[in-house]
Amino acid sequence: xxxxxxxxxxxxxxxxxxxxxxxxxxxxxxxxxxxxxxxxxxxxxxxxxxxxxxxxxxxxxxxxxxxxxxxxxxxxxxxxxxxxxxxxxxxxxxxxxxxxxxxxxxxxxxxxxxxxxxxxxxxxxxxxxxxxxxxxxxxxxxxxxxxxxxxxxxxxxxxxxxxxxxxxxxxxxxxxxxxxxxxxxxxxxxxxxxxxxxxxxxxxxxxxxxxxxxxxxxxxxx
Numbered sequence: 449x450x451x452x453x454x455x456x457x458x459x460x461x462x463x464x465x466x467x468x469x470x471x472x473x474x475x476x477x478x479x480x481x482x483x484x485x486x487x488x489x490x491x492x493x494x495x496x497x498x499x500x501x502x503x504x505x506x507x508x509x510x511x512x513x514x515x516x517x518x519x520x521x522x523x524x525x526x527x528x529x530x531x532x533x534x535x536x537x538x539x540x541x542x543x544x545x546x547x548x549x550x551x552x553x554x555x556x557x558x559x560x561x562x563x564x565x566x567x568x569x570x571x572x573x574x575x576x577x578x579x580x581x582x583x584x585x586x587x588x589x590x591x592x593x594x595x596x597x598x599x600x601x602x603x604x605x606x607x608x609x610x611x612x613x614x615x616x617x618x619x620x621x622x623x624x625x626x627x628x629x630x631x632x633x634x635x636x637x638x639x640x641x642x643x644x645x646x647x648x649x650x651x652x653x654x655x656x657x658x659x660x661x662x663x664x665x666x667x668x669x670x
Contacts, residue, residue, distance in 0.1 A: 450668065451636050453559040453612035455603075456584075457621035458566065461640055462661070463540040463578055471536040475513060475529070476520050484519075488512035490625070493565060493596040502594040505565045509533045538570055542578040543642075549661035549670075550583040556670035561586040563606050563619075565596050586610055598629025607635065618655070620664060624648030638664055 456462055469482045476485070489505075489512040496502055503511075510529035517524045554560055560583055564571045568589040575581035588606050595601050607614045619630030620638045627637035628651035639647050639654035640661065647654060658664045 449615065449636075451558070451616050451618035453561065453610055453617040454553060455561045455563045455606055455610075455617060455619045455630075455635070457597075457619070457623065457626050458562055458564040458571065458574060459537075459540075460642055460645070461620060461622040462542055462546050462562075462580065463574060464543050465540060467540060468533070468536045471532050472513065472516075475522070475524060475532060476517055477522060478520065481516050481520060485509075485512055485516045488515055497596050497599050502591075502596075504567045504591070505596075506530060506534050506537065506567060506570055509537070534570070537566070538573040539577050540574060542580050543660065545660050545662040546578075547580055547583075549665045550580060552662075552665045552670040553668065554583055556665075556668070558668070558670070559586075559610060559612060560584050561588060561606065561610055563588045563590075563597070563602075565590050567591045598625045598632075600629060600633040603630050603633035603635055607633075620661070624651050627654040628652045638667075640664070 459465060472482050472485045473479045489509050492508050510526050510533050513529040514524055514526055562584045568591050571589050588609055590596050590602050593605050607617050614634035618636040618638055621627050622640040622642040622645045624647040627639050628648055630637045631652035637654040639657045641657055641659055
């Protein structure tokens with residue numbers, strides 16, 4: 449069934465995180481530490497969910513950086529880590545096809561929503577910097593409910609805000625944990641196979657897999 453509403457993950461799915469990766473590599477002393485940092489960030493956002501706590505996503509990102517640096521015998525304070533991560537995270541360009549593809553989808557009549565684990569203020573800065581804020585009908589941060597994706601409650605809340613049935617809503621993400629979370633909540637899902645990304649082998653299969661947002665637009669007839 450063709451969806452009428454599309455929800456987009458932001459980091460990596462729409463925005464190029466190369467600058468953040470360079471920042472993490474510089475502070476940790478190794479490019480190899482970048483995926484460890486991101487997985488540590490995601491891991492501890494799930495710790496927040498499991499312990500009924502909620503810290504700002506950028507704070508968790510800074511804490512994850514402190515932990516990864518410690519593992520590499522490098523000392524860095526939370527203030528230093530946050531001072532490096534926040535500017536990098538809020539000044540990311542969109543992947544080259546994103547702007548035109550979002551315009552095609554919007555023109556074709558799809559309702560477009562940004563849904564991110566990033567804090568509301570940071571998310572707004574990201575979208576404005578990448579010059580794609582105008583493409584979205586809704587901009588939603590999980591900060592508003594205090595529950596991180598991929599908890600099913602985050603997707604159910606997003607669908608309620610949009611006003612479209614879950615079955616007619618498609619989550620678009622370059623992360624297998626995100627598409628699996630959406631599928632578990634009853635949404636459709638599109639996995640975006642950005643370089644180095646693959647679906648979670650034990651997850652719930654996405655409905656479609658595309659190489660980028662332009663390919664998604666073409667698949668949906670936009």
